[in-house]
Amino acid sequence: MASPKELRQQAERLFALALQARERGDIPLADQLTERAMQYLEEANGFEDSHEPSPPERPQAPVPQQHQQQAQRLTDGGEGDTGNE
Numbered sequence: 373m374a375s376p377k378e379l380r381q382q383a384e385r386l387f388a389l390a391l392q393a394r395e396r397g398d399i400p401l402a403d404q405l406t407e408r409a410m411q412y413l414e415e416a417n418g419f420e421d422s423h424e425p426s427p428p429e430r431p432q433a434p435v436p437q438q439h440q441q442q443a444q445r446l447t448d449g450g451e452g453d454t455g456n457e
Contacts, residue, residue: 376416376417377416379412379413379415379416380412380413380416382409382412383409383410383412383413383416384409386405386406386408386409386412387405387406387409389405390402390403390405390406390409393405
């Protein structure tokens with residue numbers, strides 16, 4: 373299997389050939405070459421996407437800390453709380 377870099381290089385060559393075919397007036401060939409180049413690019417991008425490590429999950433705030441913060445607000449008399457007014 374080709375690496376993403378090799379797939380992109382092949383796509384680049386096919387795009388160049390497609391431009392040459394278009395300049396010669398061979399539009400059907402240019403379209404075929406462009407389509408194939410796009411397939412190579414999609415394959416290269418899909419290959420990279422499937423091999424990238426997933427980002428770590430975002431840590432959630434511990435529940436006890438949330439309760440502690442709520443209790444602190446209640447004992448402070450709700451100062452600074454702009455919520456339920």
